[in-house]
Amino acid sequence: MEEYIYKEIIPHYLAIGLSLKEIKHITLSDLSLYDEGNKLRDELKDMWCWMNGRYVYEAIATVASNMMKKQGQQPDDYRDKPILSELKEKNRVLTEEEKQDQISLLFGNLERMKNNFERSHGD
Numbered sequence: 482m483e484e485y486i487y488k489e490i491i492p493h494y495l496a497i498g499l500s501l502k503e504i505k506h507i508t509l510s511d512l513s514l515y516d517e518g519n520k521l522r523d524e525l526k527d528m529w530c531w532m533n534g535r536y537v538y539e540a541i542a543t544v545a546s547n548m549m550k551k552q553g554q555q556p557d558d559y560r561d562k563p564i565l566s567e568l569k570e571k572n573r574v575l576t577e578e579e580k581q582d583q584i585s586l587l588f589g590n591l592e593r594m595k596n597n598f599e600r601s602h603g604d
Contacts, residue, residue, distance in 0.1 A: 532564065
């Protein structure tokens with residue numbers, strides 16, 4: 482058991498950031514708090530890596546799309562705001578004027594779709 486403590490337990494908590502003195506004088510319930518904190522830090526690190534990959538993917542996709550465009554076509558732009566900033570903006574409450582603008586935009590798009598459909602089907 483003592484070998485397990487010195488080869489497994491103590492190195493684990495040293496890696497988390499506790500000192501040897503803290504490990505010797507801490508309670509088991511406090512150690513579990515450090516384990517939970519370590520899991521949370523790993524989850525945040527994983528999320529950061531995923532977000533970084535998402536940004537790289539979008540950058541490559543934008544470049545690839547722009548390389549395939551014909552001369553004179555408008556190039557795609559890479560995002561101008563961070564993902565989390567866009568999510569906050571999307572989740573905010575719209576003003577009445579913004580709601581009306583969205584409704585007008587929706588009806589305008591529906592009208593264009595109807596016209597395109599009628600034009601393509603010869604009605």
